[in-house]
Amino acid sequence: MRKYHDSLTGQLQKVQGLYTAKSRSTYSQEIAEGPQAVREALTWAKDRVRDIYVTEDVLDRYPDIEALTANHWTHVVPGPVLHQVSSDCQGVLVVLNTAPTPSLDEVFADTELVVLGVEMQDPGNAGTLIRTADAVGAGGVLFTSGSVDVNSPKVIRSAAGSTYHLPVAGGLDPRSVIARASREGFQVLATDGHGEVTLGGPGLDLARPTLWILGNEARGLGSDILGRADTTVAIPIPGQAESLNVATAAAVCLYASVFARQS
Incomplete structure (x- = not known):
């Protein structure tokens, strides 16, 4: 379930919006970014994962992350484009449904x-x-x-x-x-x-x-x-x-x- 993008699409702009508290609240979604947070999200919160956005370089460097993407929609994005969404994501981010607040x-x-x-x-x-x-x-x-x-x-x-x-x-x-x-x-x-x-x-x-x-x-x-x-x-x-x-x-x-x- 892989899709390739070469520009800042409308879907990526929506992801960009999730960096604001208002959008996260509106859509009940959140972002995990960077290899370690993404690895843990795909392992421990996989039922909440909606989409993965990743560069080819990260897929090459982290075979474990590539393996974890197998059952999820994975959008392969050029580094400069993903950098427009987040300059801190180190080439990979995941959009998840927000978990219910624990009691x-x-x-x-x-x-x-x-x-x-x-x-x-x-x-x-x-x-x-x-x-x-x-x-x-x-x-x-x-x-x-x-x-x-x-x-x-x-x-x-x-x-x-x-x-x-x-x-x-x-x-x-x-x-x-x-x-x-x-x-x-x-x-x-x-x-x-x-x-x-x-x-x-x-x-x-x-x-x-x-x-x-x-x-x-x-x-x-x-x-x-x-x-x-x-x-x-x-x-x-x-x-x-x-x-x-x-x-x-x-x-x-x-x-x-x-x-x-x-x-």
């Missing part, structure tokens, strides 16, 4: 580790958070309203395919997530530079089921969210840096939970 029931089932990003607006940080949560075996990644669109191509690319491995949901009310976590027996830990306890110090049992909350890149967490947490946690910074990047802070906290469960 909190699904996210909190059969897990002891969930992460919530509050007004996290940088797509690179959001994607890295998803990738890290996937790496540590978390049950899901949640984002509040005011955060970046979790279906953004930049988020999906930054997550390097992890978007398709675990539940990810956006646009949530943080108060509802915190209340649900508490009902499920999770401790709610919020990161804060002036936290009540220090990560790695006494007074913190990370072997317990945990909801980690991380805040906006510039502002952190507001007093309302901090006040709803069971404990606020500071990451020690013995060096001269003023703070940690939020995605780095998330990795430190999530792996601390992993290590606590292994000890």
